[in-house]
Amino acid sequence: MVENNTNKKVLYLRWRPQSFNELIGQEHVSTTLKNAVMNKNWSHAYLFSGPRGVGKTSTARILAKALNCQNSIQGEPCEKCSICKSVTTGNMIDLIEIDAASHRKIEDIRDLKDSAQYLPNSGKYKVYIIDEAHGLTKFAAEALLKLLEEPPSQVVIILATTEIQSLPPTIVSRCQRFDFRRIADNDLTKHLIKICETEKISATKKSLELITKVSTGSLRDAENILEQISVQFNSNLTEENVSSSLGLIDExxxxxxxxxxxxxxxxxxxxxxxxxxxxxxxxxxxxxxxxxxxxxxxxxxxxxxxxxxxxxxxxxxxxxxxxxxxxxxxxxxxxxxxxxxxxxxxxxxxxxxxxxxxxxxxxxxSINQKTTVTPTSINQKTTVAPTTKTINKSIPEKQSFQVISSSKKELETQKNPSEATLVKQKTRNAFTADERWIKVCEKLKRSRGKKYTLGSLLRNVQNPLPKNSILTLKFQSKTLTENMIEEIKNQQVKKLIESTVSEVYNENITIKILSNNSSDNNESETKIEDNPIVRMAISMGGKIINKKEDK
Incomplete structure (x- = not known):
């Protein structure tokens, strides 16, 4: 009678770790979780990240088993109670595994949230393992946030992912995170040797080292490759068999x-x-x-x-x-x-x-470039003297001399500024003043007085330059002047304009209006101060001592 092997599991499932001590290459994770269970100090949400096949889902199942074990021994599941056996066989009703790659919609997360409100059936805790968590949609991940932050007391959630960077930071921050490492080559080779001894597979150490090298730190990949090659060569593994089967190149x-x-x-x-x-x-x-x-x-x-x-x-x-x-x-x-x-x-x-x-x-x-560079360097060495002479007569030397002489001229003009220089400086300063006044008008363009918008009215001011912290508002037309006088009769409007001007000009300024009915004397005074040279002298610290009319 032929033996029925339909229920026989593949190699990596038969050798799946069932306790924290059986985990390979993840001591930093197993020790922490075992102590947490032993001291009853576990978190409500965990995040396991790392490469494929290094034990993330297996660790999540072991943790679920340890939390619900009826006779836990120093944080390890006993493997004898009904809970441990049901988790091992995959029949534990309170252990819910969700593949986020296929159950990734917001409706799936809503169903999860609804079921989490019910008490566990046979165990102490309901444990939800969400594998490939990075597959969740944006809205599904957002729907999960509240459950992760404040789950029911009888619920523990474990997320597993190979792409931690794809998860939203809001989810990562709500979980206790464990980063799984690639399994070291020595640990992987020792584990394969142990499997071969138990499964009665004849294999040389060199052949197992080749399998380890190809698996790149993934235990599941190594176990799958071992089973495949052992079936191909009737459980007889040599270095040549492994190389030919995997298509490896002789080093x-x-x-x-x-x-x-x-x-x-x-x-x-x-x-x-x-x-x-x-x-x-x-x-x-x-x-x-x-x-x-x-x-x-x-x-x-x-x-x-x-x-x-x-x-x-x-x-x-x-x-x-x-x-x-x-x-x-x-x-x-x-x-x-x-x-x-x-x-x-x-x-x-x-x-x-x-x-x-x-x-x-x-x-x-690269060789041609080196050979073309070498002759030019030799030629330059042999013709150093003539090259230097031509350089002495070249334009760059004259340019550098002109720069020096121009800098001297600039120093002289700074000491004795001419009228043309003062006019240029006046124009520059006037432009700066105009820019500042435009800024004042912009700030007040939405501020309305009694009848008029202040920003629009102030745009008609001529030469808005403060003197001794006083800014005289001069308008071309009598109508604009009267309009402004009418507006600043309201003290709030006046204070608003003064505070805005003071802020932009960076000094405490008060305003006054120059009436169009001013005397001839005042007009002549304004004309003198508006002279570009006089204004430039005032800006450099000068003062008007005496005024004389041109005869």
Missing amino acids: TISLEIAFSLLSKDTSSVFKNTHSLIDLGIDPLEIQKQIINSLRELALIKIGEINIINQSENIIKKSIDISAKFSLNKIVEITNVFSKQEVISGEYPPISLEMALITVIIKQEN
Whole structure:
């Protein structure tokens, strides 16, 4: 009779951690949560972020199990009570898992909020695990805020995401956040060895190290790859089997290609590259491996050998190659090659070939630039004397002399200003005054007096320059003058104008109106003070001592 294996779980589900102690590479998370359960000091909302396959959802389930366990032992679930068994089998009615990638609408969050109001059925707490939380829509995330901030006392919410940057800051700030790390290669390899021993899989350590390298710190990826290859080769894993199954490149070949690129050996580059293509290796994977070899050469060049996870033979070859080239050249080649876009699965591998050719061309161009620069520098050295003579007679020398002489003239004019200079300065100052007065009018353009808008009325003032903290308002027409007199009879209007003028002119100013019926004497006084030279002298600190009429 054939055994029925339909209920048999895949490898990564069979080896899913069921307690905090079984979590791999996340001690900073497991220790904190275990202490929180043991001391009954847990939060109402958690946020687990990190790469895929490092234990975020598994940790959330363990936490739900520990919170509801009937016989918790130092923060760990007992694994014997009905609650622990139901969580392990996935039958716990008070553990609600929601995939936010598919249940992402505001209606789904409303349903969650409604169900959270009811008491748990069998456990102490209702635990909601919202996986892929970054998939929530903007409105759904906003609807979740209130529940996260003040959930019912019997509810614990756990969010899990691989894209923490996509979550609104308002959600992140309401949760206790834990950042999950990629699992270290040593820890991952030890775990794979343990699985092989238990599952009776024959595997060399080198083959498991290759699986670890490909999985890039993801435990789930490593377990899936291990199961796939063990099925393919009848539970007999060797380094060659793993390399051929995953389409990995022999590190020696990628190192040879990197060396040939640095040496500008075009024939060797394309010979080794096409030998890999003929083996069915993906062009994009070839580019990645070459870049990785160049990276290792650069790390060796700066003395960071401990970072490299390679065999002693490969490291020794890399040390020999890196000694033949400068760090600048290795980094330059790596940067150029990494920026080239290679198409995955392309045959013939045109994009990969063009990328390699581009690197070689870049090297040739840089060499040509150096060779063209060198002769010019030699020629300049041999003709130093004549070049210097021509420079002495050149225009830049005259320009610098003119600048010095012009600066002297400026000093002289500052000491003895001419009438033309004073007129220019007067014009500049008058323009500044006009700008300030326009600002006053703008501020008062919506302020209305008894009959007129103050801003519009003040725009007709002539030469609005204060003297001794007094600003005389002079209008061309008698009508405008009378209108202004009528307006400032109201003291509030006058104070409003004075305060606005004082604010803009940055001094305490009072206003008065120059009547159009002023005496001839006053008119002559106004004319004298309006003279550009006189006003410029006053602005420089001068005073009018005596006035004489022209005869």
